[in-house]
Amino acid sequence: MAATLEKININGVEVPVIYEESKLVPAFNLKLIFTNGGELGTFMSSKKDYASSITDLGSAILEEGTKQLGSVKFAQELEERSITLSSDSGRESLSISLSALKEDMGDALGYLDALLRSPNLTPKALNKVKEDAIANILQKEADFDEIANDELTKILFKGTPCAYIPTQKSIQKVTLKDIEEYYKRHIVLSGLVILAGGDVSFKEFEKRIQPILSNFKKGNTYPIQKCTLAQTKENIITKKPTEQAYVYFGSPLTIQDYAKEAYKMRVAAFVLGAGGFGSRLLEEVRVKRGLAYSAYWHAYNTKSATYGLGYLQTKLDNKDEAIQVVKEVISDFIQKGITQEELDAAKKFLLGSEPLRNETLSQRLSKAYNAYYFGQPLDFGIQELANIERLQLEDINAYIKQHREILDLSFSIVEK
Template sequence: MKFLILLFLITGQIVMAAKIEHIEVKGIKIPLIFEEDRRLPLVNTQIVFTNSGSITDTKKAGLAKFSAKMLNEGSREMGANGFAEMLESKAIHMSASTGSETFVIEMGSLNEQFKQSAKYLKMLLKSPNFTERSLKKVKTMTMGAISRKENDYDYVASNALKSLLFKGTVLAQPASGTLKSVQSITLEDVKNFTKKHLVLSRAIVVVGGDVDIEAVKKELAKVLKILPKGKSEPLPYFEANGDAKTEVLKRETEQAYIYFGSPYNMAVNDEDYYKARVATFILGTGGFGSRLMEEIRVKRGLAYSAYARVHVSKSVSYLNGYLQTKIESQDEAKKTVQEVIEQFVKNGVTQDELEQTKKFLLGSEPLRVETMSQRLNRTFMDYYKGFPLDHSKKELQKIKDLQLDDLNDFIKQHREILKLSFAIVTK
């Protein structure tokens, strides 16, 4: 079934808003999110594999990211350098990466090279450079990066907070893995990961640019045919810990790094998410206008910046934030965070704060959809979360119509954010 939202002209060139179709391969209908844009002779393609990110690293931390790096080592026949040079000669970009829930293979090229780029992608997937030499190289680079991060105290504090919020789960471990876990990864681990996760039943294709949709279907069907059908598995959900614990890590540092977080009871497809978006903007996402910034920096001078945001996905829903402060101010800063959030839940927001937030979110909307990749990403996220394609537009209207009493009632219902855990790196 085809969903066509809008067709309009910009500078005489066709720009068609995203629509969803399908590519049928081996009896499986793979969703295709497509946007035609004739303004520049470029094509961007992503193959997204769901439930295939770091959340699947239940046996060896960092395996998903490690497997993506292995895929970036080119084809077995040409090797890393030969494959990279071949892509460069055609001005083609190709890379693999992972998020928490997804594994993504992306390629970009001029429209005249789209067919060739699909051919190279097929070559890569058919015979990736999974060799002991590549394994050793990726291990060395990954372990070097992990070692360097031991002195990145934002990284240390962030990981410590996740360990508190998601103790005993895969989310409590670093997505990049540890020195020990990465060292233990074998070639067989990588092969088994890609065999299980890079499959048709988990794939969603996202394409945008100066290309015909029938050409997209034809060329990408050739690529997808080499993948196994595989199995789609339900994504696990992890509840954030509400025990309000504090962990203090001692390091040689001149600043205290304070990371905090709490549960946030909201489903990924909750129709009230727009209220959470407005509320969190006022609390800690809105820069100098936010409550945390006002109290922590402007009034008390405890930190250069303070931030809080809500993460709502299929696998998690929680609030987290961070700030840096002087060693001698860390207790006061921690107490201030608790007080600000407590008053926020108790008293809600003001009419002026609501109006200012509406102006910013509605006024800055064009900046969030000005590029093709931004629009495609938004459409993908709406589809991935189970919303209709016009959901983002409807959400903006809901923000515009939001009344103060409704927002404050919503804020007061979420008392779970008072159950704050803290991870502090200090001297």
């Protein structure tokens, strides 16, 4: 049974629910997506320069149990019942995920309700998640991939909230009051989207989830802010004790009509650098010249930012040549487009591997949500595959040639 778009009326608010009933496994899955609860929403509601750290720590505390049971006892009780309850946050949203066997669905929803009513907002829990966050930052100081990526993010999104990277200082600024205000403003009905499904009917799910959601306030909506990429190309070099050069590169990418462009960009990205062996970048950088073990380029399209991002790692002595090859490959790609052989290979992989992307309930719900996120029908993926199958060489090449903006490459390099 395919996913359907339902509605649940909670306190006068129509909450969208993407639901799929599946009897293949006697289990239940639920994800609450607070689309206003990401870093950008927190920045808009709090107006604080450490909003990203508030979001990160607010999400982390939701994995520290309830105030009554504490972290250890709460985790033990979940484990005894094979219940998984976790949270995650990003640039745009906060999500809380729950999964359990069908027979434990009542208990699982009970723990979710308890967590949402009384999260572990205590000095002890806050100090723990702060220590964990700082330890993660310290660990990243030796992760040269993370350093290169973070520095690229800063120059690509300079002057926007998307450029903020949590630091030890920003983490230390966060108070319990900040977290409490974050929950009050962002764990609300406005902007909530629910993904759910499993071996239970929608009517049964609706009856069980309504009492939990009825405790939520309507709240305000914080429109997702678009982070405009910097208009000037910039290179940044970070010196570290490394025997390899870590090279990250990015550029603007303009996608104006998702429904008409998504499938074309998917094919273009696959050929340029997302397709692994056989992609232009990997063939030229690794196979033909032996300059790097891997090289890729992906197109990222979200409501907050649309851009191209690539990466390679090479010997220090090969860095300059590898960067030049990247520029040449992307320039040639824009000027000449792709070949019929490359188009056929992209079609074969993208169409042939589709069943692997729909094996699990979680995969199918996520795919349906992605369509909903972009304002498309839930079965948009089927239409996209049909468009890929019908795509002609002259059409994809005309589309590629329109995207000269990806030539405006900025580089972030970690070297010795």
